[in-house]
Amino acid sequence: MKTIEELLESKNIRVTAMRLLIYKFxxxxxxxxxxxxxxxxxxxSDRTTLYRTIKTFEEKGIVHQIDDGTGITKYALCEKGxxxxxxxxxxLHFHCNNCNETVCLTAHKIPQIKVPDxxxxxxxxxxxxxxxxxxxxx
Amino acid sequence: MKTIEELLESKNIRVTAMRLLIYKFxxxxxxxxxxxxxxxxxxxSDRTTLYRTIKTFEEKGIVHQIDDGTGITKYALCEKGxxxxxxxxxxLHFHCNNCNETVCLTAHKIPQIKVPDxxxxxxxxxxxxxxxxxxxxx
DNA sequence: TCATTAATGCACTTCCATTGCATTTGTTTT
DNA sequence: AAAACAAATGCAATGGAAGTGCATTAATGA
Ligand SMILES: [Mn+2]
Ligand SMILES: [Mn+2]
Ligand SMILES: [Zn+2]
Ligand SMILES: [Zn+2]
Numbered sequence: 451m452k453t454i455e456e457l458l459e460s461k462n463i464r465v466t467a468m469r470l471l472i473y474k475f476x477x478x479x480x481x482x483x484x485x486x487x488x489x490x491x492x493x494x495s496d497r498t499t500l501y502r503t504i505k506t507f508e509e510k511g512i513v514h515q516i517d518d519g520t521g522i523t524k525y526a527l528c529e530k531g532x533x534x535x536x537x538x539x540x541x542l543h544f545h546c547n548n549c550n551e552t553v554c555l556t557a558h559k560i561p562q563i564k565v566p567d568x569x570x571x572x573x574x575x576x577x578x579x580x581x582x583x584x585x586x587x588x
Numbered sequence: 589m590k591t592i593e594e595l596l597e598s599k600n601i602r603v604t605a606m607r608l609l610i611y612k613f614x615x616x617x618x619x620x621x622x623x624x625x626x627x628x629x630x631x632x633s634d635r636t637t638l639y640r641t642i643k644t645f646e647e648k649g650i651v652h653q654i655d656d657g658t659g660i661t662k663y664a665l666c667e668k669g670x671x672x673x674x675x676x677x678x679x680l681h682f683h684c685n686n687c688n689e690t691v692c693l694t695a696h697k698i699p700q701i702k703v704p705d706x707x708x709x710x711x712x713x714x715x716x717x718x719x720x721x722x723x724x725x726x
Numbered sequence: 727t728c729a730t731t732a733a734t735g736c737a738c739t740t741c742c743a744t745t746g747c748a749t750t751t752g753t754t755t756t
Numbered sequence: 757a758a759a760a761c762a763a764a765t766g767c768a769a770t771g772g773a774a775g776t777g778c779a780t781t782a783a784t785g786a
């Protein structure tokens with residue numbers, strides 16, 4: 451089991467206090483987070499640093515960006531085995547209309563989508579909206 | 589074959605010069621348009637009017653909104669038989685990474701998506717990105 | 727025509743993403 | 757260890773798009 455430090459180093463990301471904190475924050479949350487979520491979690495730090503940190507994480511394949519249709523970009527840790535860096539990871543995202551949280555449904559791969567002749571599909575974004583398990587009282 | 593005037597009236601939308609122009613503009617374009625696209629097409633008119641016109645069209649089920657992941661909201665005319673008003677119309681959208689245009693693939697309905705137990709799906713947004721027929725040289 | 731209601735135009739606000747630049751901190755090289 | 761270099765951080769500012777308040781203008785209908 452790698453430490454966070456080792457993980458960051460293995461991805462050629464310099465280890466800094468802020469980066470460790472942000473990474474831990476992402477691990478603790480099991481839902482996708484906005485920049486503001488992170489900002490609110492660390493009164494102290496500057497939005498720009500958080501922004502650039504998350505962008506670094508994204509470039510290095512540690513987090514992926516999620517557009518869930520709320521108009522605010524969200525981010526979530528990539529699962530192990532996720533290959534965002536190379537190609538798009540084709541799991542679906544679920545946005546709860548009740549609690550407003552978005553989660554990765556990594557176990558649910560997106561089915562093959564047919565497109566008309568002449569069109570070339572390169573990647574797919576699939577967001578399902580509805581009521582999440584927590585809110586539906588399962 | 590209904591005139592545009594009749595169509596608008598049948599949806600309880602007052603006929604105005606601007607609304608007719610915007611409607612015609614949407615018909616001529618076979619792709620989804622942004623507010624800025626409309627704005628640029630009519631030097632004369634005010635952004636707010638266009639904004640509110642398109643919102644009116646949306647409420648009345650004449651156009652539907654598309655979130656193609658570019659961060660800019662796009663709009664396209666509903667096909668006949670589209671029932672956006674009542675429930676979500678489940679066709680997919682294609683965004684071309686080359687020409688940056690987005691089209692409705694109304695003939696391609698979104699397949700049934702499975703979600704885990706406890707989750708209740710209410711609607712689905714599916715955007716395929718790639719190269720469109722015009723750009724691929726079919 | 728007059729009264730009522732809706733549409734339009736202008737100014738302004740808010741929110742989020744993004745960048746420039748100076749400063750600080752960390753890493754190499756000598 | 758000191759100097760040189762490179763990267764990370766913080767602050768200020770910008771830009772783009774969505775949305776709102778309000779006064780004005782246009783359309784409807786009694
Ligand atoms: Mn995800
Ligand atoms: Mn469509
Ligand atoms: Zn929920
Ligand atoms: Zn194209």
